[in-house]
Amino acid sequence: MPGLHALRMIAALTVFVLHALFYSGRFGTPMFEFAGKYFALSVQLFYLVSAFALMHSTRVYAHQPDWISHFYQKRFWRIAPLFYAIAIVSTTGKWLRHGTLPSLPEIALNLVFLNNLLPSTATSLVNAGWSVSVEMLFYMAFPLIFLHIRSLKSAVVLTAASIVIAQVARVYLEQILVPPMYTMAHYSIAMNLPYFSMGVAAYLSYEHLRATPWSDPRARLRTTLRVHVTFALSIATLLILITHFDRWLRAHGRVDEVVWGLIFMLLTIWVTVRPVAMLRWAPIQFLGERSYSLYLLHPIVIALLLPVTGWVFSYSQPRLGEWAVAPTLITLFVPLVLLATVSYALIERPGMDFGRWLRQRLKSRETAVVQVTAKAQRASTVLED
16 A cells, blocks of 8 residues: 555654754754644554554455464564664664663563563664554554454444543653653553554445545546545644644543644545555655665764764854755655665565565474374274274
């Protein structure tokens, strides 16, 4: 689905821009104020798209008797290799700079992706890795969701329940400070459940709509226009609501986050039911496929290139003013893409291939054991006769 790759790319790049502006000291600029206000939920877009993609991909092998084992193996080998590699790099860098190492409990919790459950380890050994722990916690519950959430109505109920859970949890989690600047409300799985639930609802909406003229690329122009106008107007209405009433929505239980979730959900349905041709552009698909590497590697690239970006900004500012941020971002973006390309080729892709090979190997052994056992039983029956 090219639309999903496009959304992953958007999420990865907006997180990159937000952190590049913040860690380079440009957080006082109008551009950062805009990014801080509207890019901060890019991780939640990742979650929504992830839930949609899981619903879609799991249907392919859900008829197999060992599909749950298959699911967990696939997810582990998709996520763990790059996470572990960057954890080693980050820990080594921390030791070289400060001469300190994380405690054994913190290392253990990161290895099993449960670091998000404790405030003291929530932020992870990997910068931005807290979100990987949230993702993995959702994976634990996903087979149960997949088995029981089969209709759009049940998905809406799940989404409503998860919003209530998030609102109740917020009251308690916002009182738990996680240095240097956030509370557990930012890192907790409870606060992000609505986005995963909306991803499930988006997929079931897609399942319903793809059997209608809404999904037919050969549909008459009138139907095509109606599809795109309906989604565009719906998203535009929500965007107007959130921009004009942003302060009020933020003050009342962060309802703005729910509205953003609805926007992400509509956008995901739109680009999957009726794929937008522009999103198939090869560079977009290339970056979307490497979005996990882009996401986990960008804090390292930003930290390493701070002296360079500081010089680029200082040199450009007298000529470009606030737009000096643009060449600064380009200076970071080019090496980030190159590094993400290498990590995808050397870590992500081999990790997924190894996971498939290991599964096939284990399955072959199981088959061989079953065959040997069957032969032994037949031989025993013959001897008894």
